[in-house]
Amino acid sequence: MSSKPQKYFLSNRRQKLVLALVLVLSMQALAPLKATAQLMMGSRKKAEAPGEQTNPSRRSKKETFQQVEREFRAIWIATVDNIDFPSQKGLSQDQQKQELLNILDLAESLRLNAIIFQVRPMADAIYKPGLEPWSEFLTGKMGRSQELDPLEFLVAEAHKRGILVHAWFNPYRAYHPAAKTMSDDHVSKIHPEFVKQYGRYMWLDPTDPDARDWSMKVISDVVRRYDIDGVHFDDYFYPYKEKDAAGRDIEFPDDKNWQAYQTSGGKLSRDDWRRENVNVFIESVGREIKKIKPEIVYGISPFGIWKPDASKEISGFNAYEQLYADSRKWLQDGTVDYLSPQLYWETARKGQSFPVLLDWWRAQNVRNRFVFPGVAAYRIGSTATFTAAEIAGEIEKTREDAITRGAIFFSEKSLRNDLGGIQKELRENIYRGTAIIPNFSWIRTEPVRSPKVTIKRDEKFVRANFSERGRGKAFWFVVYANDKDGWSYSVLSSSTTSIALAADRKIEKIVVTSVDRLGNESAH
Numbered sequence: 001m002s003s004k005p006q007k008y009f010l011s012n013r014r015q016k017l018v019l020a021l022v023l024v025l026s027m028q029a030l031a032p033l034k035a036t037a038q039l040m041m042g043s044r045k046k047a048e049a050p051g052e053q054t055n056p057s058r059r060s061k062k063e064t065f066q067q068v069e070r071e072f073r074a075i076w077i078a079t080v081d082n083i084d085f086p087s088q089k090g091l092s093q094d095q096q097k098q099e100l101l102n103i104l105d106l107a108e109s110l111r112l113n114a115i116i117f118q119v120r121p122m123a124d125a126i127y128k129p130g131l132e133p134w135s136e137f138l139t140g141k142m143g144r145s146q147e148l149d150p151l152e153f154l155v156a157e158a159h160k161r162g163i164l165v166h167a168w169f170n171p172y173r174a175y176h177p178a179a180k181t182m183s184d185d186h187v188s189k190i191h192p193e194f195v196k197q198y199g200r201y202m203w204l205d206p207t208d209p210d211a212r213d214w215s216m217k218v219i220s221d222v223v224r225r226y227d228i229d230g231v232h233f234d235d236y237f238y239p240y241k242e243k244d245a246a247g248r249d250i251e252f253p254d255d256k257n258w259q260a261y262q263t264s265g266g267k268l269s270r271d272d273w274r275r276e277n278v279n280v281f282i283e284s285v286g287r288e289i290k291k292i293k294p295e296i297v298y299g300i301s302p303f304g305i306w307k308p309d310a311s312k313e314i315s316g317f318n319a320y321e322q323l324y325a326d327s328r329k330w331l332q333d334g335t336v337d338y339l340s341p342q343l344y345w346e347t348a349r350k351g352q353s354f355p356v357l358l359d360w361w362r363a364q365n366v367r368n369r370f371v372f373p374g375v376a377a378y379r380i381g382s383t384a385t386f387t388a389a390e391i392a393g394e395i396e397k398t399r400e401d402a403i404t405r406g407a408i409f410f411s412e413k414s415l416r417n418d419l420g421g422i423q424k425e426l427r428e429n430i431y432r433g434t435a436i437i438p439n440f441s442w443i444r445t446e447p448v449r450s451p452k453v454t455i456k457r458d459e460k461f462v463r464a465n466f467s468e469r470g471r472g473k474a475f476w477f478v479v480y481a482n483d484k485d486g487w488s489y490s491v492l493s494s495s496t497t498s499i500a501l502a503a504d505r506k507i508e509k510i511v512v513t514s515v516d517r518l519g520n521e522s523a524h
Helices: 003-048 093-109 150-160 209-225 255-263 270-292 327-332 354-364 388-398 412-416 419-430
Strands: 052-054 072-077 114-120 164-169 173-175 195-198 201-204 230-233 297-300 406-409 452-457 461-467 476-483 486-493 498-502 509-515
Touching: 072 164, 072 412, 093 114, 093 150, 093 412, 114 150, 150 164, 164 209, 201 209, 209 270, 230 270, 255 270, 270 297, 270 327, 327 354, 354 388, 388 406, 388 419, 406 412, 412 419, 452 509, 461 476, 461 509, 476 498
Parallel strands: 072 114, 072 406, 114 164, 164 230, 230 297
Antiparallel strands: 052 452, 173 201, 195 201, 452 461, 461 498, 476 486, 476 509
């Protein structure tokens, strides 16, 4: 029995000797690898030391940092009847420029990222005309020309600031009672066959294919000629009812086309026939503008109630029946990229409560398009409960879901006049930081690449310079910085290609990404 333990002890001893020999040989073999690792570590330390760095955006997947905030923050700029711009007819071109710059300065100071600019208030042009005459709301007389192209100027200046511009068209309204003049090249003069007098207004007949084609040509012309980021319609499809002298509703005069439809064997009711004509136009606009510019965004802002729904405690005007606007269909079919129902009522409003209506629209959104509600800044102070704080609460409601994370304020003048202290509410409470827009992921476009980045350090600053790479175009750059307090970011317009950060922040790493006008962000 004593011999077995002795044999085991000798075996162990031999194993230890073998292991010691292997260890020595291994250390000799690994010496060159160790030197290589030290060289690699030394070069890494050198790259992170003060001096010049290149492409610091490469980072370990284990590192995490604060993601940039995403939210659609927009204002409507109404030109009809000089609501927002220009402040009055006949301003000099320098005055017009200054008013547009003031609008952009306000938008930038409130950390907004989009403007909805009305370019066709009544079959006229707030831009260098193509098919329709200069607007009376600009020059004081329809058709009177001017050198300044407000749309071109606004787009260029807005883009410098990282602010998107959506061109807002009224597809059917041909004349507004606030106007006093009409030029010989107005559509009502050259194509009276499809322009209808309706009460105090003139209207392009939505059931006339030639009228639809006319509006389509106008919209397509603007999409081709201007670097706009979106096409936008408001709530005017068929007009709101006008009254006659006796106070009775005036029927829209589309009898001739209705009779022709019946004669041809059409089976729809008159109401459905009217809606179908509007639907055909809405869908065709979406197809056409994306043929011209696949990356353009298409948005519509209908009346806030599709149909009253007693089961949801929703009551009021029926846009489906009165305006022949099947806006729910446009959302559910994915015809639009975003819908902005005009939810112009406060939370406490019975039958039209803002959160109730927003939840209803969200429930209809089967294609997961964006729903950015219209917000009634103009109503601040109209009731005891409609305050700037009410607006803040509505914005917070939109943030409950990424699909509704955004809003459009009506209108610019209400913000400019600071109704109820709304400017302070926006700056200090609602929009405390900058944001890029949510990602329109279903719109195909050339992907953006991370920019080429060079970093230099000195005693006072860490300076990052960056430039675009690839075919995809950046609209914003996002500069992420990791310092002694953690990660933070800055959103810059693509016209800005450098940033200087204070050296005393002890910045360890900088990551710069490109973001296109659809919200697509390059790899980190």
